[in-house]
Structure formats: C-alpha cells, structure tokens
Amino acid sequence: MKGYVVLETGEVFEGTLVGENQEVHGEIVFFTGMTGYQEVLSDPSFKGQMVVFTYPLIGNYGINEGDFESIKPQASALIVSELSEGGYHYESYTPLAKCCESNDLPLLIGVDTRAIVKRIREHGDMRAILTTNPESVNFDATIPLGEQEVVSAVSVKTMEQFGEGSHHVVLVDFGYKKSIVDSLVLAGCKVTVVPHDTDFSEIEKLHPNGILLSNGPGNPKQLEEILPTVKQLASAYPTLGICLGHQLLALAFGADTQKLRFGHRGANQPVIDKETNRVYMTSQNHSYVVKEDSLEGTGLSPRFFNINDGSIEGLHHETHPILSIQFHPEAHPGPSDSEQMFKLFVEMLSNKGEKAYA
Structure with a gap:
C-alpha cells in the first residue's frame, strides 16, 4: 500500500x-x-x-x-x-x-x-x-523528542550480569548497546547492568571497580533528576561515559549541552585526540553536544574533537579518573579504530584511576 x-x-x-x-x-x-x-x-x-x-x-x-x-x-x-x-x-x-x-x-x-x-x-x-x-496528520498532537523522557522506555528494569573478570564494571543503562557489554567482557571485565535511575547506595553495594554510563536516546536535560547520582558516582569511581553518558557527565559537573542542527549519525566520522594527535574514524549517533564555553570551572577539559565541525567529542577530568567520549568505541556498525577506548578504560581501572593514553 x-x-x-x-x-x-x-x-x-x-x-x-x-x-x-x-x-x-x-x-x-x-x-x-x-x-x-x-x-x-x-x-x-x-x-x-x-x-x-x-x-x-x-x-x-x-x-x-x-x-x-x-x-x-x-x-x-x-x-x-x-x-x-x-x-x-x-x-x-x-x-x-x-x-x-x-x-x-x-x-x-x-x-x-x-x-x-x-x-x-x-x-x-x-x-x-x-x-x-x-490529509489527516496533526502536528499539534505530537511532542518534540527533545521534550520527551524516553530513557525509561529502553532502560532495563532489573539488574543483569555478564562475564567474569578481575574488574567489576557497573554499567548504568540509559539505553545500552549489547556490543558495549560484549567489548567489556572481551576486555576481561565482569559487567553488572543496572537501571538508569539506580541510586548511589545501591551501586555502592555492588562494590564496582569502575562505572560506565551508557549511550541512550533523547535530550540529556530530560534526566536532570539523576545528575547528582552521576556526579557522585564519577567522583567515587573511575568512570567512562559514552554518548549520552558523556553528555550527562558534562551536565553533572556544571557544563551545558546544546542540540546540533542535524546530528552526527553514521560511520567514518573523523575525531582527533588532542593529547596524542591521533585521528580515529568513528561510528556516531547523537543529536546533542557539550558546549565548549560552558566547561570553565567544571574540572572537565576537552580532549577529543570532531574534525569536520570542531564540536567536542570527549572530555577528561583534571583530578578525577573520568573519561567521556561522544563517539561509539564498540564500533557496531564500524569502523573499529576507537575500540581501544575500552582498553584505556581498563587501564584506568588497573592503575586505580591514573590517566591512561591510547
């Protein structure tokens, strides 16, 4: 039809x-x-x-x-x-x-x-x-996606566990991709996935070595109620944020985000690591970015940049073992250039939070 x-x-x-x-x-x-x-x-x-x-x-x-x-x-x-x-x-x-x-x-x-x-x-x-x-459409009955809280529709409702390893990572699920867990397990981690609104005390009882804040849909500012927990977790444990997780880390420490005109979605997005001058071809899927001029006083500094438009693609914290990336290192779909971000995260866990370089 x-x-x-x-x-x-x-x-x-x-x-x-x-x-x-x-x-x-x-x-x-x-x-x-x-x-x-x-x-x-x-x-x-x-x-x-x-x-x-x-x-x-x-x-x-x-x-x-x-x-x-x-x-x-x-x-x-x-x-x-x-x-x-x-x-x-x-x-x-x-x-x-x-x-x-x-x-x-x-x-x-x-x-x-x-x-x-x-x-x-x-x-x-x-x-x-x-x-x-x-002829029957009515946009007055629709709500823009940026005004919807869609994470609760995709986050797990109960705890899930995967793999065995010397490092225990708690993945806070805002809409995680299976291949992120697969990558962590392959890197030798035990992974516990918890719902997006799990509070700090419940996560603390799991005795994690590190925290991963996952990707997910929608506007990060629709999740303001969990920002105190995000900051508490990132201040207590080595933390990696991916995509939405990266944006939430920025907001939790006092930075701001904004919506791109038409987002970055697809493969072969070039990203440069300013600390190593290495360029990665990356897989991306996001509508929102961290505003660089909002980072002053947050303790966060930009580390990765999109070569095409100069937007921030990742941050690190000046004193806490925090790394965040806007792109997808699990590379599903590819390319797989940046999959070593998981290795970098595991090195952070092994070194008890000392800065690592890919």
Whole structure:
C-alpha cells in the first residue's frame, strides 16, 4: 500500500509501506553508513526516531542472528530508497522486510531519500508523521523528542550480569548497546547492568571497580533528576561515559549541552585526540553536544574533537579518573579504530584511576 512521510515543514514524500500501517509520530533523522542497518534498527539510541538511510540500496545482506543491539527494534520507522528483497550473505536468515513485518516496524521504500536528507540538512532534525492518509496528520498532537523522557522506555528494569573478570564494571543503562557489554567482557571485565535511575547506595553495594554510563536516546536535560547520582558516582569511581553518558557527565559537573542542527549519525566520522594527535574514524549517533564555553570551572577539559565541525567529542577530568567520549568505541556498525577506548578504560581501572593514553 502507499505510505507517506509528512515533515513538520508540510512537505510530503510518497513511498510503498511494508509492515505496520498505523500512523507513526517521531523525529526524522538520517544515517550515512553504507552498512549497519540491523544495528541501527535495534539501537536504543534511535528510540522515537524515524531513520532515513542515505545509501540508496538497503537490505542486500539480510538479517543475521548476531548483529542486534537489543532484543527488539527500537527505531520508530525505516525509510529507504531501494530495498533488496533478498539477503545475500551466508549468515542471513531472513530479509530486512520480513524482519520489519514480524516486529511491527514500519518500513517505507521507494522514497526520494536524497530530497528528505536535503530538507533535514536545511531545516535540522524535525518532527515527522508516517501515515497512509497525509490529509489527516496533526502536528499539534505530537511532542518534540527533545521534550520527551524516553530513557525509561529502553532502560532495563532489573539488574543483569555478564562475564567474569578481575574488574567489576557497573554499567548504568540509559539505553545500552549489547556490543558495549560484549567489548567489556572481551576486555576481561565482569559487567553488572543496572537501571538508569539506580541510586548511589545501591551501586555502592555492588562494590564496582569502575562505572560506565551508557549511550541512550533523547535530550540529556530530560534526566536532570539523576545528575547528582552521576556526579557522585564519577567522583567515587573511575568512570567512562559514552554518548549520552558523556553528555550527562558534562551536565553533572556544571557544563551545558546544546542540540546540533542535524546530528552526527553514521560511520567514518573523523575525531582527533588532542593529547596524542591521533585521528580515529568513528561510528556516531547523537543529536546533542557539550558546549565548549560552558566547561570553565567544571574540572572537565576537552580532549577529543570532531574534525569536520570542531564540536567536542570527549572530555577528561583534571583530578578525577573520568573519561567521556561522544563517539561509539564498540564500533557496531564500524569502523573499529576507537575500540581501544575500552582498553584505556581498563587501564584506568588497573592503575586505580591514573590517566591512561591510547
């Protein structure tokens, strides 16, 4: 059947709808990777977002058992130019379209994705409605994603444990990706995942060697109530923050964040480490960044920068063993240049918080 994406600007884009046909509201964003659609559709950081893929052909390697980042799709909808009906890879067990149908994930194909991306680049990430009746849409009934508290919808409800190792890491879950836990376990860590609103005293009882503040969806300022706990944890234990976790660390110590015009989503984003002058090609997925001029007096200093636009991509603390990164070192999808950030974190744990260099 025909489906339509109606942008907040009033523009309408037509395609063919596969799967769930109910009206879907969300923030429309674009992803620039040539591969990685399975990780994208299951990444909790995409909660509340419709994802437009800039690469014209999507689905050609199908869906496999190992690349899901959570137990179910998290994106609100997928929008592609051309869909491959088969999965031409030896690990594929089902095509992308069937995966979307079985999980009630709307998939709109045959869309002029180039035109949509141009609108997003011009106007910024915006609200959109996917519908079969474009005449019936009503944006007055929608709430911008930045005003929603979506982390509670993706965070675990009970504690989970993974792996065995000499270092015990408590991962505070704001919408963590499975591959982050996999990377920590591979680095020799025991990982305990706790809900995002777990208080300091409960985490203290777990006797962690370090804390990881995970990625997640939405506006970090919607989580103001947990900032005192974030600061308390980071002041007591060696801490790594990834993506949303990085932003929360900045806010907890008194810095500020702002929304990018259209975010960084995709692979091959160049980031430079100013302490080593090493450049990493990174995987990213974020709408918000830390404002550099807000860091004065916080004890936090910028360490990593995006080479394309100069935005902050990571921080370290002047006295506490705290490292934060805006990019995704677990590299799912790739590239894997920055996966050694986990090694750096483990060195922080081994050295009881002394600064480490990748």
